[in-house]
Amino acid sequence: MKKRRVKLEDIARKLNISIATVSRALDKNPRVKPSTREKVFKTAEAMGYMPNQIAKSLSSGKTNIIGVIIPRYDEPFFIEVCRGIDHYAREHNYKILISSSRNSFEFERENLISYERGIVDGIILSPTHETETFTHIRSIIGKGIPVVLFDNIKEEVSGADHVLIEDDKASYEAVEHLIKTGRKRIAFVGGIKEKKVFQDRFKGYLDAMQANQIEVLDELILHCKSLDREFEDTEINEFLSNLPEFPDAIFTCTDNYGLLTMKTLLKMGYRIPDDVAVIGFGDLGLGEVFVPSMTCIAQPSFEMGQKVAELLIQQFNEPVDKNHRKKVVKLKTELVLRDST
Amino acid sequence: MKKRRVKLEDIARKLNISIATVSRALDKNPRVKPSTREKVFKTAEAMGYMPNQIAKSLSSGKTNIIGVIIPRYDEPFFIEVCRGIDHYAREHNYKILISSSRNSFEFERENLISYERGIVDGIILSPTHETETFTHIRSIIGKGIPVVLFDNIKEEVSGADHVLIEDDKASYEAVEHLIKTGRKRIAFVGGIKEKKVFQDRFKGYLDAMQANQIEVLDELILHCKSLDREFEDTEINEFLSNLPEFPDAIFTCTDNYGLLTMKTLLKMGYRIPDDVAVIGFGDLGLGEVFVPSMTCIAQPSFEMGQKVAELLIQQFNEPVDKNHRKKVVKLKTELVLRDST
DNA sequence: TATGATAATACAAACGTTTGCATTTTTTTA
DNA sequence: TAAAAAAATGCAAACGTTTGTATTATCATA
Numbered sequence: 177m178k179k180r181r182v183k184l185e186d187i188a189r190k191l192n193i194s195i196a197t198v199s200r201a202l203d204k205n206p207r208v209k210p211s212t213r214e215k216v217f218k219t220a221e222a223m224g225y226m227p228n229q230i231a232k233s234l235s236s237g238k239t240n241i242i243g244v245i246i247p248r249y250d251e252p253f254f255i256e257v258c259r260g261i262d263h264y265a266r267e268h269n270y271k272i273l274i275s276s277s278r279n280s281f282e283f284e285r286e287n288l289i290s291y292e293r294g295i296v297d298g299i300i301l302s303p304t305h306e307t308e309t310f311t312h313i314r315s316i317i318g319k320g321i322p323v324v325l326f327d328n329i330k331e332e333v334s335g336a337d338h339v340l341i342e343d344d345k346a347s348y349e350a351v352e353h354l355i356k357t358g359r360k361r362i363a364f365v366g367g368i369k370e371k372k373v374f375q376d377r378f379k380g381y382l383d384a385m386q387a388n389q390i391e392v393l394d395e396l397i398l399h400c401k402s403l404d405r406e407f408e409d410t411e412i413n414e415f416l417s418n419l420p421e422f423p424d425a426i427f428t429c430t431d432n433y434g435l436l437t438m439k440t441l442l443k444m445g446y447r448i449p450d451d452v453a454v455i456g457f458g459d460l461g462l463g464e465v466f467v468p469s470m471t472c473i474a475q476p477s478f479e480m481g482q483k484v485a486e487l488l489i490q491q492f493n494e495p496v497d498k499n500h501r502k503k504v505v506k507l508k509t510e511l512v513l514r515d516s517t
Numbered sequence: 518m519k520k521r522r523v524k525l526e527d528i529a530r531k532l533n534i535s536i537a538t539v540s541r542a543l544d545k546n547p548r549v550k551p552s553t554r555e556k557v558f559k560t561a562e563a564m565g566y567m568p569n570q571i572a573k574s575l576s577s578g579k580t581n582i583i584g585v586i587i588p589r590y591d592e593p594f595f596i597e598v599c600r601g602i603d604h605y606a607r608e609h610n611y612k613i614l615i616s617s618s619r620n621s622f623e624f625e626r627e628n629l630i631s632y633e634r635g636i637v638d639g640i641i642l643s644p645t646h647e648t649e650t651f652t653h654i655r656s657i658i659g660k661g662i663p664v665v666l667f668d669n670i671k672e673e674v675s676g677a678d679h680v681l682i683e684d685d686k687a688s689y690e691a692v693e694h695l696i697k698t699g700r701k702r703i704a705f706v707g708g709i710k711e712k713k714v715f716q717d718r719f720k721g722y723l724d725a726m727q728a729n730q731i732e733v734l735d736e737l738i739l740h741c742k743s744l745d746r747e748f749e750d751t752e753i754n755e756f757l758s759n760l761p762e763f764p765d766a767i768f769t770c771t772d773n774y775g776l777l778t779m780k781t782l783l784k785m786g787y788r789i790p791d792d793v794a795v796i797g798f799g800d801l802g803l804g805e806v807f808v809p810s811m812t813c814i815a816q817p818s819f820e821m822g823q824k825v826a827e828l829l830i831q832q833f834n835e836p837v838d839k840n841h842r843k844k845v846v847k848l849k850t851e852l853v854l855r856d857s858t
Numbered sequence: 859t860a861t862g863a864t865a866a867t868a869c870a871a872a873c874g875t876t877t878g879c880a881t882t883t884t885t886t887t888a
Numbered sequence: 889t890a891a892a893a894a895a896a897t898g899c900a901a902a903c904g905t906t907t908g909t910a911t912t913a914t915c916a917t918a
Contacts, residue, residue: 199877271636536906
C-alpha cells in the first residue's frame with residue numbers, strides 16, 4: 177500500500193473545479209474568488225497537499241538553489257563563508273548545495289559541469305590553487321548561468337562578480353605593526369605558492385620589509401607545500417628547528433600556521449612575545465583561546481559570504497545579459513592585537 | 518540574444534529522428550543501432566547538449582540529492598560529519614543540500630517541511646537540543662521519505678535508522694582514566710542540560726565517580742547554558758573563579774569547553790597537568806595544537822558521516838516499505854592521551 | 859519473392875506544475 | 889431585462905525528460 181502524493185489534480189477533482197483554479201488559488205491569485213480560495217486552502221490542508229518543487233522548477237525554470245563550491249571543508253574560513261551565504265540566501269528563499277573541490281582543479285570542473293545540468297540557479301565558487309585557467313568558468317557564464325567568485329582569484333573573468341579582501345594590504349599592515357613594535361628579524365610562514373592569496377600575502381610582507389629598509393632573508397621564509405594539517409605541522413617544525421639565527425617575529429599566513437608556529441615555539445622553549453612575536457591570518461576563533469592569545473588579521477568571513485550571496489541574487493534579478501559589468505567588492509580586514517605581539 | 522538551451526528535441530530534429538531515439542541513444546540503450554548512437558553522441562557533443570536534471574527528476578522521481586540538517590555550522594563536529602556524508606554520497610552519485618536548524622526546533626521543522634517538497638530523495642538530521650517531540654520526523658517517514666538521524670537522539674523513531682556513539686561509556690572511560698591516575702576531586706563541565714549527548718556524558722561521569730566511591734559534589738559541576746562561543750567563555754570563567762576548593766581534574770564535554778577551561782586555568786596560574794588535569798571531548802584537531810596538548814575522547818566524526826550516508830542510501834535501494842526495521846549503529850570512541858593528563 | 863522474425867525507430871502519455879487565452883458566469887448599466 | 893462589462897473559471901500547451909507500446913524497416917528463410 178504505497179501512498180501516492182496528493183497533487184493539484186486530487187484537490188481539483190474533490191472540489192469539482194479545474195487544476196488551473198486550484199493552482200491560482202494556492203498562489204493567492206486575485207483572479208480566484210475568495211470563497212473558492214478558502215475552500216481550496218482547506219481541502220489542500222485536509223488532504224495534506226505538498227507542492228512538488230521539481231515540477232514547479234521545471235515549469236518556472238527556477239530551482240531556488242545556489243550551488244557553492246569550496247576547495248575544502250576542513251578550513252573554518254570556508255565554512256564561515258558558507259554560513260554567511262546560507263544566512264543571506266535563506267532570507268531570500270534560496271537553499272545552498274555545497275560541494276568541495278578537494279583542492280583539485282579536475283574536481284572543481286566536474287562540480288561546475290554537474291551544476292550546469294540546471295539544478296542550481298547560480299554558482300558561488302572559490303577557486304583552488306590548481307586553477308590556472310578560467311575557461312570552465314567562462315563557459316558556464318556563457319551559458320547564462322550567474323557566477324560569483326570569492327577569495328583566491330587569479331584572473332579577471334568578465335561577467336563574474338567577485339568578493340575578496342586585500343591580502344597584500346592586510347599583510348603589509350601586520351608586518352608593519354611588527355616593525356613598529358621594534359621587531360627586525362621577521363620570518364614569513366606562508367602556504368603553497370600557487371595560491372593567489374598566499375602570493376599576495378607574501379607580497380605584502382615583502383613590501384612592508386622593503387618600505388622599512390629591512391633586508392629580506394631567504395632563510396627566514398617558508399612556503400608550506402602541504403594541503404594537509406599533519407604535514408603542515410611537520411613542515412613548520414622542521415623550518416623552525418633549522419633556522420641558523422632565530423627571528424624575533426613570525427608573520428604567518430593562516431590561523432593554523434600561526435597556532436602551529438606558536439605551539440612549536442613554546443615547545444622549543446621560546447617565550448611569546450618576549451623572544452618572538454607571532455601573527456596569524458583569519459581570526460576564526462582559535463587565536464583568542466590559545467595561551468598566549470594570538471594577534472590576528474581578522475578577515476570578515478561571514479560578511480564575505482553574505483556579500484557573495486547578495487551579488488549572486490542581484491544577478492538573478494537583473495535584466496538578462498545587459499552585458500553585465502563585473503562587480504568587485506573588497507572587504508576590510510582589521511588587525512586584532514593580542515598577547516602574541 | 519538570449520541563448521536557448523539545447524534539448525533532446527534539437528538533436529532529434531537535426532538528425533531527423535525521434536526524441537525517444539535520442540534519449541535512448543544517450544542512455545546507451547541497446548535498442549538503438551550503434552551507428553545512430555554514434556551520430557547522436559557526436560551531434561550532442563557538437564551542439565553542447567546538457568541534460569536537464571530537473572526534467573529528468575520529474576520524470577524519474579529521483580533527484581539524487583540528500584538533504585542534511587545540522588544544528589549549527591560553527592561546530593567542527595557537524596562539519597566533519599558533513600564531510601563524511603559528502604564523501605560517501607559523491608561516490609554513489611548523490612549531492613548534499615545542507616541547512617542549519619540554528620539550534621531551533623522551529624527551524625528544524627521548517628527545514629524538514631521544505632525538504633518534503635520533493636527536492637531531496639532522503640534526509641539526514643541531527644536533532645537540536647530543543648527537539649523534544651519527534652512527530653515531525655515521524656510524519657516525514659510516514660510519507661515514505663527515508664530518514665537517518667545521528668547524534669543527540671532522544672527518542673526511538675521506528676523507521677529512522679540512526680548512528681551514534683556511546684556518550685556515557687566514553688565519558689565513563691575518560692573519568693575512570695582520571696581516577697586511575699590519582700585524581701580525586703574531579704570537576705565536570707558540560708553543556709546545556711536539554712541535550713541528550715550532554716545528559717549521557719554527565720551520566721558517564723556520575724557512574725564512574727560512583728563506581729569508584731568518589732563523592733559527587735554539586736559545586737564542582739557546571740552545565741553551560743549558552744549556545745554561543747563567547748558566553749561559554751564567560752560561564753566557564755565564572756565557574757572556575759568561584760570554586761571554593763580547587764579540583765585536581767576537570768572533565769569537559771566538548772573540545773571547546775576543554776580548551777576554554779585550559780586557557781582560563783593557565784591564566785589563573787595553574788599548571789596543567791601538575792595542578793589540574795583536563796580532558797576534552799571530540800578531538801577535532803585543536804586539542805593537539807594547544808600547549809599543553811589536550812587529552813581527548815576521539816569521536817569518529819568523519820566515519821559517522823559516511824555511515825549515516827550509507828544507511829540512507831541503503832534505504833533508497835530497499836524494497837519499499839517492507840516495514841523497515843530500524844537500524845542503530847554505534848561507533849567506537851577512543852581516549853587519546855596527551856599532555857593535559 | 860512472399861512470409862515471418864527480428865531489429866530499429868516512432869508515437870504518445872506521463873511526471874506535476876504554470877499560464878495565456880477562451881469560455882462561462884455574474885454583475886452592472888441603460 | 890437585454891446588452892455590455894467585469895469577474896471567475898476552464899482548457900490546453902508548455903517545461904524536458906522517460907518509457908510502454910505501436911509501427912516500420914531489415915533480414916533470413918523457404
